[in-house]
Amino acid sequence: MKIEGGNIVVTGGASGIGLGLCRRFIELGADQVVVADLNAEAAQSAAAELGDAASAVACDVSDEASVQSLIATVLGTAGHIDLFVANAGVGTGAGLDASDDLWDLSWRVNVMGPVYAARHVIPHMESRGGGAFVVTASSAGLTTGPTSFNYATSKHAAIGVAEWLAINHGPTIAVSAICPTLVDTPMASEFGTVLKQPLSVDDVVASAVDGIEAGRFLITPEPVALEMLQAKAQDYDGFLANMAQRVAQMRSSE
Numbered sequence: 322m323k324i325e326g327g328n329i330v331v332t333g334g335a336s337g338i339g340l341g342l343c344r345r346f347i348e349l350g351a352d353q354v355v356v357a358d359l360n361a362e363a364a365q366s367a368a369a370e371l372g373d374a375a376s377a378v379a380c381d382v383s384d385e386a387s388v389q390s391l392i393a394t395v396l397g398t399a400g401h402i403d404l405f406v407a408n409a410g411v412g413t414g415a416g417l418d419a420s421d422d423l424w425d426l427s428w429r430v431n432v433m434g435p436v437y438a439a440r441h442v443i444p445h446m447e448s449r450g451g452g453a454f455v456v457t458a459s460s461a462g463l464t465t466g467p468t469s470f471n472y473a474t475s476k477h478a479a480i481g482v483a484e485w486l487a488i489n490h491g492p493t494i495a496v497s498a499i500c501p502t503l504v505d506t507p508m509a510s511e512f513g514t515v516l517k518q519p520l521s522v523d524d525v526v527a528s529a530v531d532g533i534e535a536g537r538f539l540i541t542p543e544p545v546a547l548e549m550l551q552a553k554a555q556d557y558d559g560f561l562a563n564m565a566q567r568v569a570q571m572r573s574s575e
């Protein structure tokens with residue numbers, strides 16, 4: 322997928338990784354970049370800052386009608402969509418005490434958001450002969466780590482969504498899953514004590530653009546995420562014991 326000349330939609334595009342992606346897509350010569358976000362005001366000001374190639378659409382990715390309306394609006398103005406980045410996510414969470422409301426929010430935004438987008442944009446892309454669909458998942462969806470119970474579980478499911486789409490709709494649709502470790506965005510503050518220093522948004526965006534342009538499925542901005550996945554595949558019990566030890570050390574130093 323070539324970014325230059327593309328019509329692109331980014332959900333959660335008003336902040337953090339999504340905003341960084343929108344900015345970079347425009348620098349690379351995308352024709353149109355739609356900043357879609359629950360926060361309509363932030364989406365408007367992001368689009369205004371990004372310039373003429375950007376526009377804003379208010380959208381709640383957890384509401385299928387809202388996602389359908391976003392896609393219809395973009396098709397009505399731009400004519401087609403080359404790349405859809407299902408990036409919007411929520412990090413709010415807890416442990417065993419996470420309420421049903423929190424589980425529901427994680428599920429609806431982090432999992433059903435990409436599902437609704439795929440349901441309504443992939444048939445359009447297939448009717449044109451191709452396109453690209455990207456899910457911003459997380460390394461928490463590969464190896465869990467110390468993030469909250471509901472967040473880590475929902476991100477495993479988000480990777481499941483991307484994998485299913487790649488297997489059932491690739492290679493016509495180039496599917497990627499971006500799996501960063503901790504990133505320096507407003508969401509990072511919700512994760513509390515962590516095991517590492519955050520990555521910069523610019524580093525995540527550079528890695529994501531490389532992966533999307535190369536048509537790669539798994540995008541891990543830091544090699545450690547892939548190394549941990551490999552360790553898990555080689556020795557699942559050993560991986561869990563090692564991870565549990567690291568998380569226990571982290572908690573005892575809090």
Ligand SMILES: NC(=O)c1ccc[n+]([C@@H]2O[C@H](COP(=O)([O-])OP(=O)(O)OC[C@H]3O[C@@H](n4cnc5c(N)ncnc54)[C@H](O)[C@@H]3O)[C@@H](O)[C@H]2O)c1
Nearest residue numbers: 333336337338359381382408409410459503504506507508
């Ligand atoms: N920050 C991290 O450490 C980190 C690490 C790995 C993965 N991620 C993932 O990256 C993605 C982007 O997160 P970020 O760190 O840039 O966070 P962020 O909080 O800076 O941005 C998230 C954006 O999503 C929007 N949003 C939230 N709910 C929405 C909804 N229902 N509909 C539409 N928009 C909605 C917010 O308004 C916000 O603009 C998320 O999917 C997140 O899970 C983040």
